[in-house]
Amino acid sequence: MGLRWYGIVVDAADPARLGRWWAEVLRYPIMHEANGEIMIGPDLDLPCLFFTPAHEGKAGKNRLHLDLVPDDQRAEVERLLDMGARHVDIGQGTVPWVVLADPEGNEFCVKPAGD
Numbered sequence: 001m002g003l004r005w006y007g008i009v010v011d012a013a014d015p016a017r018l019g020r021w022w023a024e025v026l027r028y029p030i031m032h033e034a035n036g037e038i039m040i041g042p043d044l045d046l047p048c049l050f051f052t053p054a055h056e057g058k059a060g061k062n063r064l065h066l067d068l069v070p071d072d073q074r075a076e077v078e079r080l081l082d083m084g085a086r087h088v089d090i091g092q093g094t095v096p097w098v099v100l101a102d103p104e105g106n107e108f109c110v111k112p113a114g115d
Contacts, residue, residue, distance in 0.1 A: 007039070007047050008064070010106065011054035018104050019051035025080065025102075058105050061090050066108040073098065073112045080110065 012018040019038030023030055031048060032039040041048030070076035077098050081087075085100040088107055092099050097111040 005047050007041070007050050009050045009052055012051045012104055013054055013057070014104070015051035015053055018102065019049070021084065021103055022049060022051070024083065062107045065106070067097075067111055068108060069111045069113060071113055073110055077110050 010018070010022075015036055016033065016038050019030070019033075019040055022028070023040040026040070026049075028040040028042055028049075030038060031041050031044070036053050038051045039048050040051075068076070077100070080100055084103045088099050088101045088105075090099055090107055097109045099107055099109055101107050
């Protein structure tokens with residue numbers, strides 16, 4: 001029997017809201033929603049993102065984050081900021097990627113194409 005990566009679980013204060021935000025960011029469909037949880041992904045054969053109710057607030061920098069690589073970094077960062085993301089400084093210094101946080105403060109990176 002093999003092993004396959006199925007998804008990443010994100011604890012969220014408002015899983016439905018955050019899951020919908022990420023679905024719009026990644027242009028993923030909502031694959032399942034029930035009992036205060038939401039699952040998004042490109043299809044059932046690829047890893048999905050699951051958003052579940054958090055039992056405590058976020059504290060500190062994420063230990064795991066997503067790296068996104070758009071065709072046009074500048075345009076994508078602007079789109080994400082318009083959607084409610086915000087710039088964050090996690091001590092990255094001068095780097096070619098942009099560190100943002102989603103509406104609940106989860107950090108993610110927007111890398112330049114070809115990086």
